[in-house]
Amino acid sequence: MDDMLIVTTNEVAGYRIVEVYGEVFGLTTRSRNLFSSAGQQMKTVVGGEINGYTKLQHDTRETSIGRMKEEAKAKGANAIVAMRFDSSTFQNIDSVAAYGTAVKIEKI
Structure with a gap:
């Protein structure tokens, strides 16, 4: 197992949750480059992926x-269960929240 297992499920197959540390989250808000945004706007006219x-979304x-x-990790967890994303975009600003429940798991 990696040093921090992250799953979208509430349980981890082959492991049991031995301690729950509570909700954890990571927030990021980024703005798009104004010049890049202008060029990308043209792409919306002709179609296709806006690289x-x-x-920006991936990063x-x-x-x-x-x-x-x-x-x-700061709470002592070695896994995160029930992980989700929430995101929003306003003008040239993208915000993403990743959140889940920090737990300690042990192999069964």
């Missing part, structure tokens, strides 16, 4: 997960 926005989610993991 700059995709990368923002990864940062949020990393912050959530750090909070869980």
Whole structure:
């Protein structure tokens, strides 16, 4: 097992939860580059993937997960269960929250 297992389920197959540390989360808010945004707006006219926005979303989610993991580790957890994302976009600002329940698990 990795040093921090993260799952979207409430349980981990083959493990039992021996301690619950509570909710943990990682927040990230990023703004888009104004010049990049102008170029990406043209892409919405012709269609297709907007690579700059995709990368921004990916990087923002990864940062949020990393912050959530750090909070869980600080509490003594070795896993996060019931992990979810919440995100919002307003003008050129993307916000992502990764959250779940920090737990300590042991192999059965």
